[in-house]
Amino acid sequence: MFVVTVIFEVQASAADAFRSAVLQQAENSLTREKACSRFDVCFDPQRPERVFLYEIYDDRAAFDEHLASDHFADFDRRVAPWVVDKTVNTWVQS
Incomplete structure (x- = not known):
């Protein structure tokens, strides 16, 4: 497991x-990437501009595939x- x-x-x-945008990115990752088993998006109730993501992939290679995906590139470009x-x-879990 790679977190x-x-x-x-x-x-x-x-x-x-x-x-x-980030909620759509989470949905895309979960539905388009078999090796992504979790993609939680959390918002700070006191500061809406602060966002926490918790993602779980099968391994580092799966995360690298995520970073190379078209939907990630589109998200990254849009929010930059x-x-x-x-x-x-x-x-990593040992």
Whole structure:
């Protein structure tokens, strides 16, 4: 199992648009990628511009395929102007 956590900080003015885009990205990942078993999107109730992702893939190769997918590239390109900060961490289960 390969786990990815991401914390996004987006422009406050783009919070609603980012929410829509990231929820669509989660759905695309779960439906189009057999090796993606979880893609949770969590929103900070006090700061709508702060978003936390929790993703589970079969292995690192599956995550690399995710990063190479057309739907990820489209998402990344679309949200890039809104992102103020992005922190990505990866984890493995031993």
